[in-house]
Amino acid sequence: xxxxxxxxxxxxxxxxxxxxxxxxxxxxxxxxxxxxxxxxxxxxxxxxxxxxxxxxxxxxxxxxxxxxxxxxxxxxxxxxxxxxxxxxxxxxxxxxxxxxxxxxxxxxxxxxxxxxxxxxxxxxxxxxxxxxxxxxxxxxxxxxxxxxxxxxxxxxxxxxxxxxxxxxxxxxxxxxxxxxxxxxxxxxxxxxxxxxxxxxxxxxxxxxxxxxxxxxxxxxxxxxxxxxxxxxxxxxxxxxxxxxxxxxxxxxxxxxxxxxxxxxxxxxxxxxxxxxxxxxxxxxxxxxxxxxxxxxxxxxxxxxxxxxxxxxxx
Amino acid sequence: xxxxxxxxxxxxxxxxxxxxxxxxxxxxxxxxxxxxxxxxxxxxxxxxxxxxxxxxxxxxxxxxxxxxxxxxxxxxxxxxxxxxxxxxxxxxxxxxxxxxxxxxxxxxxxxxxxxxxxxxx
Ligand SMILES: [Fe+2]
Numbered sequence: 001x002x003x004x005x006x007x008x009x010x011x012x013x014x015x016x017x018x019x020x021x022x023x024x025x026x027x028x029x030x031x032x033x034x035x036x037x038x039x040x041x042x043x044x045x046x047x048x049x050x051x052x053x054x055x056x057x058x059x060x061x062x063x064x065x066x067x068x069x070x071x072x073x074x075x076x077x078x079x080x081x082x083x084x085x086x087x088x089x090x091x092x093x094x095x096x097x098x099x100x101x102x103x104x105x106x107x108x109x110x111x112x113x114x115x116x117x118x119x120x121x122x123x124x125x126x127x128x129x130x131x132x133x134x135x136x137x138x139x140x141x142x143x144x145x146x147x148x149x150x151x152x153x154x155x156x157x158x159x160x161x162x163x164x165x166x167x168x169x170x171x172x173x174x175x176x177x178x179x180x181x182x183x184x185x186x187x188x189x190x191x192x193x194x195x196x197x198x199x200x201x202x203x204x205x206x207x208x209x210x211x212x213x214x215x216x217x218x219x220x221x222x223x224x225x226x227x228x229x230x231x232x233x234x235x236x237x238x239x240x241x242x243x244x245x246x247x248x249x250x251x252x253x254x255x256x257x258x259x260x261x262x263x264x265x266x267x268x269x270x271x272x273x274x275x276x277x278x279x280x281x282x283x284x285x286x287x288x289x290x291x292x293x294x295x296x297x298x299x300x301x302x303x304x305x306x307x308x309x310x311x312x313x314x
Numbered sequence: 315x316x317x318x319x320x321x322x323x324x325x326x327x328x329x330x331x332x333x334x335x336x337x338x339x340x341x342x343x344x345x346x347x348x349x350x351x352x353x354x355x356x357x358x359x360x361x362x363x364x365x366x367x368x369x370x371x372x373x374x375x376x377x378x379x380x381x382x383x384x385x386x387x388x389x390x391x392x393x394x395x396x397x398x399x400x401x402x403x404x405x406x407x408x409x410x411x412x413x414x415x416x417x418x419x420x421x422x423x424x425x426x427x428x429x430x431x432x433x434x435x
Contacts, residue, residue: 066318
């Protein structure tokens with residue numbers, strides 16, 4: 001059976017590449033720390049030695065629009081082009097061509113149907129920055145085949161947080177049953193509190209630091225009960241109008257299961273708080289050592305991070 | 315009224331560098347041209363016969379009026395990326411990095427702590 005060697009859940013920030021390759025006088029003050037944290041986080045994936053990546057993201061109205069918007073979709077291709085013109089324009093993200101894994105895409109798709117998730121599918125999917133950002137941050141050589149899974153976190157009405165958790169659990173079951181000796185890593189990105197186009201965007205911090213601290217606690221403790229008690233479409237909207245991307249992080253926690261994370265890091269940037277979390281479902285000494293060495297350079301925690309009583313991370 | 319049609323305009327302009335340039339140079343003329351060439355088509359062969367703008371929608375798009383679009387519930391992601399593409403560089407050169415975005419946030423301050431208009435259709 002396949003070996004799920006790592007589950008990564010992080011925020012995606014499309015300006016990471018631009019910010020950290022800017023060596024002009026305008027280089028943002030956080031760039032060095034940001035880069036150090038991202039490169040340390042990358043080590044938590046590298047150590048898991050994956051052969052293939054299951055990648056969870058969301059199309060930001062690049063390929064899909066309101067004439068035909070998929071709630072859940074899987075890509076089924078030998079190759080994937082990536083990065084749209086307006087992402088190059090706005091973020092300076094380069095184009096990529098990634099390999100696919102048809103066998104795992106097909107197996108995953110059938111498994112999802114069997115589990116009651118009637119997925120849409122695409123044979124001409126172009127990948128956007130929700131998947132390319134983590135390629136840039138944790139696998140910059142872009143040398144592994146991917147199986148892309150897209151969710152709707154943009155266009156209401158959206159599925160419930162519970163449904164994202166359940167989907168994560170279903171994906172985990174399918175990975176565990178996959179008859180292959182491959183090592184699989186699951187990588188998904190989303191957001192903590194996020195505001196786009198409203199009064200709280202581009203502030204000195206994310207729009208709701210208290211939500212962010214609680215969210216990191218929920219995820220890093222594997223506390224799905226608290227998530228389901230506290231996270232609704234309304235509570236996410238009040239944390240910031242684009243906070244629904246948090247549901248993709250709930251999905252990733254679903255893949256990991258209700259258990260503590262093995263690596264938890266964060267960075268308070270202007271506009272957002274960034275989060276970098278890894279679970280090792282079958283933790284070995286080598287993986288634990290890799291996480292510890294990464295944490296030495298990043299300052300990450302090797303276990304749960306709790307919100308202080310006032311809501312901000314302790 | 316058609317929130318969908320407003321979103322369709324923003325979506326299809328934003329993804330095409332030629333439309334972006336035309337919309338910046340001549341918003342009113344570009345909206346007319348877009349309706350004929352793109353807005354009323356489902357694909358290159360099939361017409362969509364029933365979509366049109368109201369006067370208010372057309373005016374908001376002609377004036378890049380994000381305050382109106384926000385209040386109307388057009389999808390924030392669509393006009394944020396497009397308008398940043400149109401104006402960010404000019405503003406950054408004249409008033410510093412992120413000045414366009416920060417002025418935008420400031421002008422929407424009256425919405426703070428209120429329920430925002432829904433982007434649902
Ligand atoms: Fe995003």
